Amino acid sequence: MGIFKAYDIRGIYPSELDENTAYKVGRAMVVFLKAKTILVAHDCRLSGPSLTKEVIRGVTDQGADVIEVGLTSSPMFYFCVGKTGVDAGIMVTASHNTKEYNGFKLARKDAVAISGDTGIKDIESIVLAGKFPHPVSKGKVTSKDMISQYTDHVLKFAKDIKRLKIVADAGNGMGGLVMPPIFSRTPIEVVPVWFELDGNFPNRDPNPSKEENIKVLLDRVKAEKADLGIAFDGDGDRVIFVDEKGESLRGDLATALIADEIASRQKSVTVLYDLRSSRAVKEHLDKAGIKSMKIRVGHSFIKAAMRKEDANFAGELSGHFYFKDHYYCDSDMVASMLMLSLLSRTGKKLSELSRPLRKYPSTGEVSFTVKDGPGAMQELISHFNDARIDKMDGVTCEYDDWWVNVRPSNTEPLVRMIIEAKDQKTLDAKRAEVEKIIRRFM
Numbered sequence: 001m002g003i004f005k006a007y008d009i010r011g012i013y014p015s016e017l018d019e020n021t022a023y024k025v026g027r028a029m030v031v032f033l034k035a036k037t038i039l040v041a042h043d044c045r046l047s048g049p050s051l052t053k054e055v056i057r058g059v060t061d062q063g064a065d066v067i068e069v070g071l072t073s074s075p076m077f078y079f080c081v082g083k084t085g086v087d088a089g090i091m092v093t094a095s096h097n098t099k100e101y102n103g104f105k106l107a108r109k110d111a112v113a114i115s116g117d118t119g120i121k122d123i124e125s126i127v128l129a130g131k132f133p134h135p136v137s138k139g140k141v142t143s144k145d146m147i148s149q150y151t152d153h154v155l156k157f158a159k160d161i162k163r164l165k166i167v168a169d170a171g172n173g174m175g176g177l178v179m180p181p182i183f184s185r186t187p188i189e190v191v192p193v194w195f196e197l198d199g200n201f202p203n204r205d206p207n208p209s210k211e212e213n214i215k216v217l218l219d220r221v222k223a224e225k226a227d228l229g230i231a232f233d234g235d236g237d238r239v240i241f242v243d244e245k246g247e248s249l250r251g252d253l254a255t256a257l258i259a260d261e262i263a264s265r266q267k268s269v270t271v272l273y274d275l276r277s278s279r280a281v282k283e284h285l286d287k288a289g290i291k292s293m294k295i296r297v298g299h300s301f302i303k304a305a306m307r308k309e310d311a312n313f314a315g316e317l318s319g320h321f322y323f324k325d326h327y328y329c330d331s332d333m334v335a336s337m338l339m340l341s342l343l344s345r346t347g348k349k350l351s352e353l354s355r356p357l358r359k360y361p362s363t364g365e366v367s368f369t370v371k372d373g374p375g376a377m378q379e380l381i382s383h384f385n386d387a388r389i390d391k392m393d394g395v396t397c398e399y400d401d402w403w404v405n406v407r408p409s410n411t412e413p414l415v416r417m418i419i420e421a422k423d424q425k426t427l428d429a430k431r432a433e434v435e436k437i438i439r440r441f442m
Contacts, residue, residue: 026058063135073236255315
């Protein structure tokens with residue numbers, strides 16, 4: 001089944017994933033983990049309530065109890081799983097995908113992510129077999145409101161925040177639920193944009209890492225003369241920052257700045273950054289004396305790497321930021337508190353702080369629909385056979401003055417390309433060269 005991905009379970013509702021799937025996933029989680037209690041939550045997607053109802057029915061029919069926390073962002077879901085000490089958690093969400101999608105993020109005890117390699121494929125096998133052991137008794141459901149506890153948790157990351165003005169674009173997603181109680185307890189003046197929860201996402205695509213989706217925010221930051229702009233995705237686990245000039249800041253560059261704030265609070269810090277990150281990130285971290293390591297893309301892989309390396313923090317190009325003190329999980333709100341603390345502590349504008357990091361021109365991540373992704377990547381290896389080759393995630397070909405990474409998407413039928421170079425002329429030439437190779441396989 002194509003809905004069982006490397007990071008989660010995700011598909012178009014109801015043609016690829018429906019209530020019957022949800023019911024079986026609920027039962028399969030109990031069987032696979034031998035779970036006694038599972039926490040269940042959902043975001044604001046229109047199919048969320050009906051899918052959640054069937055997930056809960058599946059879990060309880062298989063004999064496990066459910067703690068239901070209702071409408072929740074994914075970062076708050078991870079907090080709830082960790083805080084309550086349950087055996088597992090199921091979040092009904094399709095993250096940043098468009099409105100026709102839904103799915104399930106799965107976690108073990110302590111909010112440890114379940115990936116394709118650590119359980120999703122096993123759960124798929126159980127679901128496909130459709131044979132479930134008969135439980136001794138049916139589980140029960142308990143509802144729990146945890147927004148107040150989550151608010152207290154997030155605010156622990158705020159330090160001496162000054163009265164700043166921000167424009168926040170929730171995109172009708174879960175940021176509109178969790179942000180108000182948190183920011184109401186800070187001196188921050190918030191100009192809200194699309195805070196009303198609406199699973200139709202009527203105002204913009206749920207993915208804020210695409211510049212065209214946050215144009216209203218970029219313009220509004222300048223019009224309001226705000227200190228900062230913040231944009232969230234559908235389930236609130238991605239955050240994109242915008243400086244006071246209305247320029248968005250890529251997630252890899254934001255990683256370097258958030259690392260600075262974390263390092264200002266403790267002596268020894270380890271930071272992980274994904275392999276699509278600018279060379280400027282490692283250069284910045286090295287100069288600051290911060291231990292760092294390059295890792296592959298994807299939340300389940302990053303969380304596992306953080307636990308293995310005992311890392312304090314990790315960041316992705318896409319705007320996911322992960323924190324050891326948030327159960328090694330991503331949180332838009334924690335990242336926002338740290339960014340605001342950084343601006344307050346330094347007294348500098350975001351454009352000033354980020355300027356030294358914007359030193360290398362980049363294509364950003366560009367997607368291609370191809371018939372033969374592995375073939376395209378092998379052709380790149382052959383073509384750039386004198387490069388330093390890395391196969392950590394897809395293929396990276398690296399030279400002293402430029403590099404390229406091409407990797408298969410784990411959530412969509414695409415390959416994704418990113419190129420960075422020492423100057424624009426080199427970038428343009430190498431982009432044309434790489435794209436010519438990829439287009440042979442489209």
